[in-house]
Amino acid sequence: MAPEFVLETRGLTKEFRGFTAVDSVDLRVEKGHIHALIGPNGAGKTTVFNLLTKFLTPTRGEIIYRGKPITAMKANEIARLGLVRSFQISAVFGHMSVLENVRVALQQKLGNSFHFWKSERTLRELDERAMQLLADVDLETFAQTLAIELPYGRKRALELATTLALDPVVLLLDEPTQGMGGEDVDMVVALVRRAAVNRTVLMVEHNLSVVSRLCDRITVLARGAVLAEGDYESVSANPEVREAYMGSEADAEEAHV
Structure with missing residues (x-):
């Protein structure tokens, strides 16, 4: 059976006065999955979230939600459809x-x-x-x-x-474990897993241990573009991902990539 994609972007691009923050991103989030968006600082992760929830307007490209284009819709209209960003309200x-x-x-x-x-x-x-x-x-x-x-x-x-x-259909989580110690991280991982039952989750997350424990699929951004996509095992083994995301072998070892 072919996968059902609840949220997609096609050629999603955002430019700021000649600087391309998000560069032709094609993203497909499968229904029922926990999908992570990762990458180094400045990779464009939060900008993608802001585009999906219409905090920003795309320069080019299309956003598809449950098979229908929502690119021209306003933030409150998108939220009412069930595409809700945690901490949005x-x-x-x-x-x-x-x-x-x-x-x-x-x-x-x-x-x-x-x-x-x-x-x-x-x-x-x-x-x-x-x-x-x-x-x-x-x-x-x-x-x-x-x-x-x-x-x-x-x-x-x-x-x-x-x-x-707000009864989200797709829950967008922006750095849910940011600034937390180990015990709080474990608590939030359990809460996200529970919240994901009968829902789709797209999350930006810097903690790769959290990503490895939670996520079905991972999209890696670098310089605003998609660098790699797959499950944690394949993405973490990708040398381009290791170089772009970690920057050094010491950083990679510290993050257990």
């Missing part, structure tokens, strides 16, 4: 409780930020769904904690919960 308000943060995200899914006129029953139903989402990311015991008081790793879990509140 950033509904993590430090002086609100963890539960209240998720409820705000659920209200956004309904089409408004706040529903003061809604019945107590409706708000209670939102609380029930919010608690389910908190349980999904192991935060139910923190429901009444102010978000500002959460440890860093738990804040990332809350950000993930607010994103899942």
Whole structure:
């Protein structure tokens, strides 16, 4: 059976005053996969994410989502279709409780930020769904904690919960383990694996150990263009990838590529 690609780019290009940040990128993300976008600093990974979610407008090329072109659509329209970037809505308000943060995200899914006129029953139903989402990311015991008081790793879990509140079909994760120590990294890996059930995930990630543990397929960018693509074993064995991504044998050994 031929693979079903839920998200594709064709010749995706972004130029800034003569500088080509993304250069004719063809990307195909298979439904149900966890797909990583990796590469050295300045490779164009975040720019690709910004193009996919329409934070930036492509200079050339096409974005296809579930078989339909979305290149001309606006960011909020794309999010409503189910292509959601984690931390895109950033509904993590430090002086609100963890539960209240998720409820705000659920209200956004309904089409408004706040529903003061809604019945107590409706708000209670939102609380029930919010608690389910908190349980999904192991935060139910923190429901009444102010978000500002959460440890860093738990804040990332809350950000993930607010994103899942939007019912994403494709979840875009931008450096989910950035700045984390080993214990928090292990927690986030488990959360991403859980969030990926019945979903497709495209992630930018610098931690190659995380990529090797999570991802079905990897696309490597260098200087804005696709350098290699495949599973972790084939990509990590590619000498061009090792040279471009690591820069030196010492770096490669440190990152276990």
